[in-house]
Amino acid sequence: MARLTASELARRLGREAEAVCRYYLSNGRKQGNYWQVGDVRNTPGRSMFVRLSGRESGKGAAGKWTDAQSGEHGDLLDVIGESLGLIDFADVAEEARRFLSLPHSEPERQPRTSRTSPAPSGSSEAARRLWRMTRPLIGSLAETYLRGRGITDLRGTANLRIHPTCYWRPEGGGPTETWPAMIAAVTDLDGRITGAHRTWLQRDGSGKALVDPPRKAMGELLGNAVRFGEVQDVMAAGEGIETILSLRAALPKMPMASALSAGHLSAIQFSPHLRRLYIVRDNDPAGDAARDSLVDRAIGAGIEAITLSPMLGDFNDDLVSFGLEALRAQIRVQIAPEDVSRFMALAP
Template identity: 45%
Template sequence: MESPARTLSSSLAEHVEAVCKHYLSNGRRCGNYWIVGDVNNNAGRSLYVRLKGPLSGKGARGKWTDGATDQHGDLLDLIREREGLTSFRDTLDEARRFLVAPRETTTESRGRNSGECDTIALARKIWAASQPIIGTKAEAYLRSRKITADLSHAPLRYHPALIYRESRDGLSRRLPALVAAVTDNNDEITGIHRTFFDPARNVKANVESPRRSLGAIRGNGVRFGPIDEFAIIGEGIETVLSLKSAFPN
């Protein structure tokens, strides 16, 4: 027999967009995701909830991740966090209350910018799935470029097996990659830059385009520190990190 929690989670997933509109009203639909600032319903684009997919299992609708905090879960977890509930029973009761409450029937539709919203959400998903750079192949690559700057707080992560797809024949494979977060003036992630590596050596992969970007890049950037009276702008990650190595302060 299926547990009450699993049954409620599936029922909530059937009405995932209504759940988002009720508990995360300051967010908005972007393609196949609901985007909002955090579980406290603050405005922003850090947290994304999947609106499409099966009711359970891999890629299930209702699964959510906060790219800024790495929090994640299903809609029951979301309701618990949003309402500040401390007991499992109270969470189930709140879910039942929502499911029996009358609500408007909504027609799911895509906005004009749904394509860009989809890529932003995917970029945040990749960022959340990547690991800290220290001690990884990505750090080894940068050190091989004579970069000595402290990377512990840099907006850089490492993914050991990121999908790379050739544009000419559409064939894909997984390669290790350096992942850099692209942020806007509010420090919200709008995209990522990816540098793909050779699996056997600490060099860029011998592929058509070893550097690729994803998301909303124009007007934003990979930021290696606060902007005060002036800022140094460079064309590439290695260029800026080389300057930080030469002038750490």
């Protein structure tokens, strides 16, 4: 098939809209002049509507779709890309051309196949595909959530994004749900994404979703972390994302890393440039154990280790309860004097 423009591909797909839907949105069903499904990623449900007939282009065109729950909308090229987890338009266009070359006289009998095989559940590749489906943090429900936790300075947080309809599956079995989720990219020291962390949110961003657990990680996590800033000779490392973002409010120029749990904090990788490590302690037995283990590893590697301790459970608790100025004062007396002028933000 000749190389067609995106608009021409969308028009041709629109002529075969029902076949496209049966093929890529197999969890839906036809309802009158529409195909109804949960969302563009082929989740079972009834929130998304695809127009099966209509004009070739513009408003009311065949193949146009709208998700009533999320407000998302688009055309059948989006359906192909999102349902298969394709990131590059060249791959989406190639898949569309491949589909259009198939016979579609009996679309309901066609098996759904793809040259893009599913990634193993919980794998690094699954984490990378999830990351490719996310959207920017700023202006999203994830920003609303973080601001509700007292975290207002979101500069340098490109590794945090939002997925508007992220799957949540109960660990003991049961129906799958979809919730908005803040997605954090877990990377190694070279910046390669090895995993992802999901924090499911309430639909208005006012807090974490009322699911148990509201947080899950996937991929290769051991030794890796959610990183903020490029590692220099000094950095801070702690457990939770909100804890680290709270500390960054007082030390915005210091590179930091969230290891996501006490066990992973104790095993975090050291950059060869690192000379001083601030260990951001959570105030519980697991936090104490992680601190002790990390101190021993740092000393063994010739790295100075300094513990930063919160007044309450963690530094986000401190920020929410006492405010930024109190947090700055608390941190100032715990860090090395030369790091105060180097990394600490001046009061506004």
